[in-house]
Amino acid sequence: MTRHLRVDGPNHDDRLDLMAQGVLGQPLNRLEGPLKVTGRATYAAEARPRNMAYGVLVQATVPAGKVLEIGDAPGALAVIQDKRMVRYAAQGMDEKGPTSGPDRIEYMGQSIALVVAESFEAARHAAQNIAVRYKSEDVPVLPDAVAPELPPKKQSAVGDVDKAMRDAAVTLDQVWHTPSQMSAAMEPHAAIAEWDGDQVTIRAALQMLSSNRKQMADALGIKEKNLRLLAPYVGGGFGSKLGINAEAVAAAIAAKQLGRPVMVAMTRQQVFDLAHRRSETRQRIRLALDGDGRLTGIGHDVLVSNLPSSEFTEPVAQATPFTYQAAQRQVVHAVARIHRGCAGSVRAPGEAVGVTVFECAMDELAEAAGIDPVELRLRNIPDVEPTTERPFSSHMLAEALQEGARLFGWSGRKSVGQRVEGEWMIGMGMAAAVRVNMLIESRARVTLLQDGHAIVETDMTDIGTGTYTILGQLAAEMLGLPAERVEVRLGDTDFPPASGSGGSFGAASSGNSVYLACEEIRSQIATVMGCNEADLTLQDGVARAGNVSRPLSELITGQVTADGHLQPGKTEKSHRQATWGSHWAEVAVNRWTGEVRVRRMMGVFACGRVLNEKTARSQCLGGMSFGIGIALTEAMEHDPRDGHAVSRDLAEYHVPTHADVPALEVHFLPERDAYVGPLQAKGLGELGICGAGAAVLNAIHNACGVRVRDLPATPDKII
Numbered sequence: 001m002t003r004h005l006r007v008d009g010p011n012h013d014d015r016l017d018l019m020a021q022g023v024l025g026q027p028l029n030r031l032e033g034p035l036k037v038t039g040r041a042t043y044a045a046e047a048r049p050r051n052m053a054y055g056v057l058v059q060a061t062v063p064a065g066k067v068l069e070i071g072d073a074p075g076a077l078a079v080i081q082d083k084r085m086v087r088y089a090a091q092g093m094d095e096k097g098p099t100s101g102p103d104r105i106e107y108m109g110q111s112i113a114l115v116v117a118e119s120f121e122a123a124r125h126a127a128q129n130i131a132v133r134y135k136s137e138d139v140p141v142l143p144d145a146v147a148p149e150l151p152p153k154k155q156s157a158v159g160d161v162d163k164a165m166r167d168a169a170v171t172l173d174q175v176w177h178t179p180s181q182m183s184a185a186m187e188p189h190a191a192i193a194e195w196d197g198d199q200v201t202i203r204a205a206l207q208m209l210s211s212n213r214k215q216m217a218d219a220l221g222i223k224e225k226n227l228r229l230l231a232p233y234v235g236g237g238f239g240s241k242l243g244i245n246a247e248a249v250a251a252a253i254a255a256k257q258l259g260r261p262v263m264v265a266m267t268r269q270q271v272f273d274l275a276h277r278r279s280e281t282r283q284r285i286r287l288a289l290d291g292d293g294r295l296t297g298i299g300h301d302v303l304v305s306n307l308p309s310s311e312f313t314e315p316v317a318q319a320t321p322f323t324y325q326a327a328q329r330q331v332v333h334a335v336a337r338i339h340r341g342c343a344g345s346v347r348a349p350g351e352a353v354g355v356t357v358f359e360c361a362m363d364e365l366a367e368a369a370g371i372d373p374v375e376l377r378l379r380n381i382p383d384v385e386p387t388t389e390r391p392f393s394s395h396m397l398a399e400a401l402q403e404g405a406r407l408f409g410w411s412g413r414k415s416v417g418q419r420v421e422g423e424w425m426i427g428m429g430m431a432a433a434v435r436v437n438m439l440i441e442s443r444a445r446v447t448l449l450q451d452g453h454a455i456v457e458t459d460m461t462d463i464g465t466g467t468y469t470i471l472g473q474l475a476a477e478m479l480g481l482p483a484e485r486v487e488v489r490l491g492d493t494d495f496p497p498a499s500g501s502g503g504s505f506g507a508a509s510s511g512n513s514v515y516l517a518c519e520e521i522r523s524q525i526a527t528v529m530g531c532n533e534a535d536l537t538l539q540d541g542v543a544r545a546g547n548v549s550r551p552l553s554e555l556i557t558g559q560v561t562a563d564g565h566l567q568p569g570k571t572e573k574s575h576r577q578a579t580w581g582s583h584w585a586e587v588a589v590n591r592w593t594g595e596v597r598v599r600r601m602m603g604v605f606a607c608g609r610v611l612n613e614k615t616a617r618s619q620c621l622g623g624m625s626f627g628i629g630i631a632l633t634e635a636m637e638h639d640p641r642d643g644h645a646v647s648r649d650l651a652e653y654h655v656p657t658h659a660d661v662p663a664l665e666v667h668f669l670p671e672r673d674a675y676v677g678p679l680q681a682k683g684l685g686e687l688g689i690c691g692a693g694a695a696v697l698n699a700i701h702n703a704c705g706v707r708v709r710d711l712p713a714t715p716d717k718i719i
């Protein structure tokens, strides 16, 4: 039996809060944690099928053009040139996955061929020494070198921002730059492909198996049913594994051609070349404020870049139309078609850099108007979504701001440059956090066994976020079992297709499908008990209804299996759905060196129901750490001559390390969102990053009076 639900309306009941097992929400440790840290969780590159050969991708050394000839590779089994590899690599894989694309070189470092050998070392040696003749082209690689395109769906305007600016009591008009950024997940991309007749199994590092299966079947020209993808353990994704990448396509093509399993694992530098980057952005913010501290005009003009053949445009200003109220508003998203590596979704695409910059602008405006930054935000929160006048599914920004100010001790903040400790200038800064919320269609299967164990199966992934744990907790709660009696099986396209992990939609989407499957099992148990499902209590393997109580082992013969199927519905359109929060930072800026040390940082978040306090908190810790990176350290630099990324490893591309990140404080506001399915839970994964960097940058200004608008704020820009 499958229980279907389209989320067409609200769900106000509190049944999950009243369930007897009491395990949902608990801060349980991640189930797969011990497996990962002891090496027992096998990542994509760690399987060793018999007779496996090793492939290494050959990369273009020109920024654009065609390959005329590829030389021999002594010591190699094969050099495989296949336009599908080139085409798929060129496209870089945004969420949709390309179905067409050029078979030509579009950027320096793009994969153009695969060398296969008996060992990785032999393949790498051959790949590095292979002679390639190109017909190369001169192409633009700098965002300012071309006239930008304006994708029609990404523009919006109400009224006249110029007029608002002319009539305002206080205005702000400034331009910010953020650099290209990389996902930089710990596990480099890798795939092992193995054919059995016309069936292929590919182990790969992927976030969204059911859509990846479609993309891969399309790439290989085979039927989906002939393709099985496996990704039981994934060492981080951050967007880079949302779509299939060159290594998996190449492994499958090579394995077919050679008639033996082939592994293609990228080096760290190849990941930086071949996985997509976040586009650099140029953001002009215009704000007009009246004498009462109310915004009358908001302008957010964005320039990003991408390859000529790529569809993705980073939605930098997607939260701008609904975060604050103003009668005159304009959002512009322009794209420069240039030949840097493909741009795609990276860690909170849009808000990560858009909210960060906007919240810096709000801080500047507050200062110019002589209004407390918290107060300025509170005064400009809309009641309904501006323009559409849709209600919010829930709205907790004001609470997050007020609670944050109280918890952080915001009232103790001094004016600019007034707090000095020896050679350190100390400052406090804050920012709002906002991220759009969405659900994605998702299915799961749950089996309850007579011995009081349950099994959850779905092709959902756990990319380090805690999916195994939260889905197990949820099934345990619904079925009245201790959490350790539930086994969760993920990362296999033989299981029902799930949302996958991405866009902060994974936990709520896949969680709701597990909820539905469990609800179906509960109603089957209720039938045997002769009661309504609503009157059934399940706890520690015992079913109760009224005065009757019976162990599950008596009620079930063999096993009970049900599927859950969640689809987003009308609430997607009827309500503006978002998650909310606030960020707070205290920094010390060294007066002589310009070094910035983050001393304290706190986030207050509202995301609907929290499914596991520990994994939820960990998501926020990660997001806030990335916020520190956006503010202070992260930049992928491009060679101005050919666009090639020059910071291509974790020594050159600086993600914050332990020494850069103080003990972070995370608070959740209790919330249930009625419009996002029966779980009443929203996405949290990316909220922690959105705006976090602004709190740090605003704190730098409060410490020493410097505004850095060209990120990251490295010491040379502060001194």
Ligand code: MOS
Pocket: 207, 237, 238, 239, 240, 242, 345, 346, 347, 348, 349, 501, 502, 503, 504
């Ligand atoms: Mo995310 S950047 O949608 O994995």
